[in-house]
Amino acid sequence: MAILDFVKDAGKSLFGKAEAATPTAPAEALKTAEAAAAPSDTQRKVDALKAELRGLGLDGGDVHLTLRGDTVRIESRGADRETMEKLVLAVGNIEGIAKVDADLPAEPVFHTVAKGETLSAIARKHLGDANKYPAIFEANRPMLTHPDKIYPGQVLRIPV
Incomplete structure (x- = not known):
C-alpha cells in the first residue's frame, strides 16, 4: 500500500470552487x-x-x-x-x-513539475537524456495531450 x-x-x-460566503452566525x-x-x-x-x-x-x-x-x-x-x-x-x-x-506492486517513480520545467529537462534528470522526453509523454497519456502542456504542481509518471 x-x-x-x-x-x-x-x-x-x-468539483467547482467553494463559495466564499462567510457565515454570520454559529448556526449558519x-x-x-x-x-x-x-x-x-x-x-x-x-x-x-x-x-x-x-x-x-x-x-x-x-x-x-x-x-x-x-x-x-x-x-x-x-x-x-x-x-x-x-x-x-x-x-x-x-x-x-x-x-x-x-496498492502498487512496487514504489513508482513520480516527478512533480516545477515552474519553468520542460519534459526535456525532466527526461535529462530522470532518464539521463533530454531527447527521451517522448517516453515520459507516452507514459502519461492520456492525461497529457501535448508535450508542452504541463504545469507546475502536476505529478508525472517516469517510466522505469
Missing part, C-alpha cells in the same frame, strides 16, 4: 460544515472522478474509489502496474485531492 502526496491546489478542476457555520460533509456531496465528487477516469479510458469497470476529505483510495483487481500508476496520477492531479492511497 502506498499513500502518495499531491499538490491540493493544482490540477484540473472537477454549522449548517455550512454539515453541507460540506454530506454524503451526497462526497458521492457527487466520486462520480466526477469516475467520469474523468472513463473519459481518459482508464476505468474498465473494476475501479473502486473511496473519498475521505481530500484523500482518495483506489482499488482495482484487474489493473496492471502501469494502469494503476496512471489511475493514481489521473485522480491525484485533480484540484482538491491531496493524497491518493493505492
Whole structure:
C-alpha cells in the first residue's frame, strides 16, 4: 500500500470552487460544515472522478474509489502496474485531492513539475537524456495531450 502526496491546489478542476460566503452566525457555520460533509456531496465528487477516469479510458469497470476529505483510495483487481500508476496520477492531479492511497506492486517513480520545467529537462534528470522526453509523454497519456502542456504542481509518471 502506498499513500502518495499531491499538490491540493493544482490540477484540473472537477468539483467547482467553494463559495466564499462567510457565515454570520454559529448556526449558519454549522449548517455550512454539515453541507460540506454530506454524503451526497462526497458521492457527487466520486462520480466526477469516475467520469474523468472513463473519459481518459482508464476505468474498465473494476475501479473502486473511496473519498475521505481530500484523500482518495483506489482499488482495482484487474489493473496492471502501469494502469494503476496512471489511475493514481489521473485522480491525484485533480484540484482538491491531496493524497491518493493505492496498492502498487512496487514504489513508482513520480516527478512533480516545477515552474519553468520542460519534459526535456525532466527526461535529462530522470532518464539521463533530454531527447527521451517522448517516453515520459507516452507514459502519461492520456492525461497529457501535448508535450508542452504541463504545469507546475502536476505529478508525472517516469517510466522505469
